[in-house]
Amino acid sequence: MNRIKAVLQKCWQYEIVHAAVYSALLNMLVECFNRRSLIGLVMIFTNPVLFLYNTLIILVTMSIVLLFHRKVFVYCTVSVVWILLAVTNFVVLCSRKTPFTAMDIYLIEDAIKVIPVYLNVFQMILIVLAVAAGIAGLVWLWIKGPKQQEKIHYIRTTVKIGLLLLCCMGVTHFLLLTGTISSYFGNLANAYKQYGFAYCFTCSVVDRGISKSDEYTPEYVNSLKEDIEEIEVENSEKSPNIIFLQLESFFDPNLVKGISFSENPLPYFEQLVAEYPSGYLSVPCFGAGTANTEFEVQTGMNMDDFGPGEYPYKTVLQSKVCESMAYDLKEKGYATHALHDNDGTFYDRYKVFSHLGYEDFTSIEYMDNIEMTPMGWAKDKILTGEIGKILDSTDGSDYIYTISVQGHGDYPAEYPEGFVPEITVTGFFDTAKEKAFTYYVNQIHEMDNFLRELTAMLESRDEETVLVMYGDHLPGFSFTDEVLENGDIYQTQYVVWSNFSLSSEKENLESYQLAAHVQQMLGMSEGYLTKFHQKRKDTPDYLKDLKILEYDILYGNCDLYGGENPFQATNLIMGQNDITITNAYNYKDYVCVEGSNFNDYSVVYINDKAYPTEIINSHLLRVEKAQVTAGNIVSVVQQGDDKIELSRVYLQVGESENK
Incomplete structure (x- = not known):
């Protein structure tokens, strides 16, 4: 026993041992936050290899000590950084079903906009106080904390830290090869x-973009190009208006087992699904991630x-x-619009x-x-x-990509003031979840x-129109595959409505196949990726070759286009109606600005200084004092609440008159 104690005491003399022990303890805490319970500690026993591997990742960062x-x-x-990441992941998982990744740091400006929807004022104050206390504690440690005097080589x-990093990279490679x-x-x-927070978050830091395939060569891309150019599509002379409507968090709640309405x-929507081409749509996200479904579809x-x-x-x-449905059309x-x-x-x-490829x-x-809505959407x-x-703005064919927002979370556990449900739900054992x-x-x-009103409006117009409706992802509830009739939390539904005859069998699709599928229904085959999906969808190397084309388009040599990207960024125009200023003058102690198409988001600037602006009507703004x-x-x-300028019109004031 004394010999073991002596060995431990000797080991404890080495600072790297201190760092390893602290990293293991820190990993336990991080995993408890990751799994949102003390069950995170079970990882030590159920999967000790992955626990030690995640500890090694934390140790690499801790070794800078x-x-x-x-x-x-x-x-x-270092501990505060890891705990902050883990707590952020915990909070994020409370409001959405997708974990926190390094990419969310890029989205911090967007996150700030929706924080009031998910957190109340008291919670936000607590977070601010906790961050302030953490910073104050670190400052105090820097000033008052112990400082060792030993010379550092x-x-x-x-070199030691570098060897530890190489060891971590080697272990990573080995675990990847073995499938661990x-x-x-x-x-x-x-x-x-399954793999642990430290590993997955680190992957989100270092793994970006599309990796280059060993098979990626100009010759291979050209062979794919030649193959897909041979596609035979019965080109239609029709050019109907094409409207894509991405519905926020939209799915059929009748698919939830055990719930009654x-x-x-x-x-x-169920009538449309029964009468028009439709099917399930596999999307890349659950509970959040609207923009990634958009990206795949477009x-x-x-x-x-x-x-x-x-x-x-x-x-x-x-x-x-990037090549897209808008550029293809x-x-x-086609005139191309986003909404x-x-x-x-x-x-x-x-x-x-x-x-x-959008013009406006x-x-x-x-x-x-x-x-x-009561939640501000x-x-x-x-x-x-x-x-x-x-x-109405064009005489020709229009392509409109529309993104809705009404179904957006958060969904309150208590009814907002003034909200009286038209439809009631039963079947939940938890009252808060039911509400x-x-x-x-x-x-x-x-x-x-809204869908009924929209299709009625489109039906009344003397223009052939196709309307493609689909949900971007399921709402942020704690659904599992077993709870749903279709058995997949990554599936929504799509339906293709038209005011003319359009035949197609019902088919389940990936969201990145939807646009090509719609083109095929219309007898179109515009764009290389469209042709690829239409011809190669059911072939053995479909996904492998798709990845090679994606890499070529976004990161490679653009061999698909002969070595040069043929698409040019558009001069994107914001809004349909031109905003104008016709006059600006003083009236008593305020300024009146006359013009057209003003609204609640119009802000008056005088010599580049913003002033609180009151809208009187769409033709008149008033600035006091x-x-x-x-x-x-x-x-x-x-501009919106974030103060980012989207468009500006201006007028130079002539000889002003006090009125």
């Missing part, structure tokens, strides 16, 4: 539980080929222009849509008479009139009414 004299401070700082220590871990996360939430929440690309939790809107599409003379009844800056759509984008900042019925405006689901069901019931003089530049800027 060897380079500092203030070791307690460094231990605490920086070169030798750096995987670099492919088909279900991100399951991967975090006072009346059918989606009578019209581009025909598979999100499984990107890094874990990646949002191409925030990474590659910030700089790359522009080749046939969304939420902030235009969300997911950077106001930037990205110019890289996807109407976001909520360009809409009037918007009715909001726009009701989708506003989109009927906006789609009509777009169709939350009741609130959700009533929102999508209104969305069902301000004056203009000759030569001043008066601007009207469209």
